Amino acid sequence: MDILMRKYTLFFLILISSRIAIAQEGVWVVANVADKAFSLTKGEVRNLFMSSGTIKNYVLDPVALSPGIRIRAVFNAKIIALPESRIQSYWAQMRFSGRQTPPVEFNSLDALITYVSNNDGAIGYVPADTELPENIRVVYRSP
Numbered sequence: 856m857d858i859l860m861r862k863y864t865l866f867f868l869i870l871i872s873s874r875i876a877i878a879q880e881g882v883w884v885v886a887n888v889a890d891k892a893f894s895l896t897k898g899e900v901r902n903l904f905m906s907s908g909t910i911k912n913y914v915l916d917p918v919a920l921s922p923g924i925r926i927r928a929v930f931n932a933k934i935i936a937l938p939e940s941r942i943q944s945y946w947a948q949m950r951f952s953g954r955q956t957p958p959v960e961f962n963s964l965d966a967l968i969t970y971v972s973n974n975d976g977a978i979g980y981v982p983a984d985t986e987l988p989e990n991i992r993v994v995y996r997s998p
Contacts, residue, residue, distance in 0.1 A: 880929045881983025884995035886915065887971050888978075895995045900934050903978065904958060905945070917958040918970055918979045926964070930980045933997045 884900050886893070895903070899910050904917050920927040922939055931939060946957040961967040964981060971977040972988045981987070983996065 880926075882926065882930050882933055882980050882997040883983050883985065883993045884934075884978065884980050885968075885971060885985075885987060885991045886978040886994045887973075887975055887991055888913065888915075888994070889975075891992065893992065893994055897934060897995065897997075900995050901936070904935060905942075906955065914976060916974060916977045918967055918977060919958040919960050920964065920967055920980075921960045921962050924962075924964075926980065926982050929982075929997075934980075934995075 884895065893911075893913070895910060903910050903915060904919065909915070920930075922943070928939065931937060931942060935942060937945075946955075949955040949957070959970075961970065961979075964985070967979045968981065968985070968987065968991070971979050972991055978994070987993070
């Protein structure tokens with residue numbers, strides 16, 4: 856029984872430490888928009904990535920990183936406030952009903968940054984303090 860208790864304790868400590876690590880990581884939401892004053896709230900970012908591409912009279916094209924990439928988990932935890940499994944379930948329902956399609960996903964941070972840089976209105980997320988091309992603006996910073 857003592858061994859089982861140690862395993863549960865170890866699992867719990869690993870779980871807690873991973874949540875603390877996610878809580879400490881920052882996320883920037885970045886966009887290719889000409890308006891230097893353009894910014895979004897956390898709620899607007901969440902709505903944009905989970906439903907509509909229109910915010911503040913802008914039509915934006917949200918893009919995401921593929922599941923399994925750490926900054927996606929941080930973004931989901933801090934901004935979307937849902938676990939990956941729930942997000943996948945939501946998008947499966949939206950696709951099946953024909954109502955919406957999820958953001959296009961990229962397998963690397965460099966690919967996402969290149970896409971956002973080359974497409975007006977594209978919006979994505981990156982780790983805080985990422986070097987960005989001149990035409991990409993930070994429109995939301997997670998606390």
